[in-house]
Amino acid sequence: MLATHLPDPPTLIGPIGVFNARALPMLAMRAACGFPSPAEDFFREDDRLDLNEKLIANPPATFLVHADCGGSMVDYGIHDGDLLIVDRSINARPGHTIVALWEGGFVVKKLYVRANRIVLASSAGFPPILVPEDMELDIWGVVRSSIHFHV
Structure with a gap:
């Protein structure tokens, strides 16, 4: 299988002056x-x-992403098209909403640990992702805020 090159995590999105x-x-x-x-x-x-x-608490460690979650995060207040403000400087802890690289794509999920296993939870009706014990999870950041557009 050919590996596709993914961009490095966006630890810096530009000079501070960008945030006017x-x-x-x-x-x-x-x-x-x-x-x-x-x-x-x-x-x-x-x-x-x-x-x-x-x-934005830490501009150099912050990036934005639009949610494309198919309704899987509605129970946590995130809808398709919402703008997520993600902070890479926050150490992810259980209960945080995170953006992670999973199987070649990005996911937005709630982070939990159950029985020494990492669990990426979704809304009711969507199965959680049980991260295999031998797999390292690449967390890109913690969602600090989401902006929901009404029109």
Whole structure:
């Protein structure tokens, strides 16, 4: 079988300068899921939020990837097309959602250890992946956040 060359893990996605501040208007209060208060002021001049600052803790160790999981991660809040923010500087621990290289492709799964075996879990109805004891799992990073697009 011919081995295909896979790119090296993206430990660095570019110079820090790539992460320019892009402050967006931020409401000063939380959005109510019931009835909003008509007495609230909505935007003030200093209500700005830079999403890079909020979502990316370690820019040199962060990469982005779109989820293509066929519904297998819905129970964990990840849907097809979601944008995943993955941090390579976090040591993966049981319970973390990870991006791993598995059988020549990338998977997004929940990491667990059961009976001294590594288990990559999915949503209900999808079988977990039991990593063979003699196989090393190549974890590319831990998913810090996911962005779900509604339109």
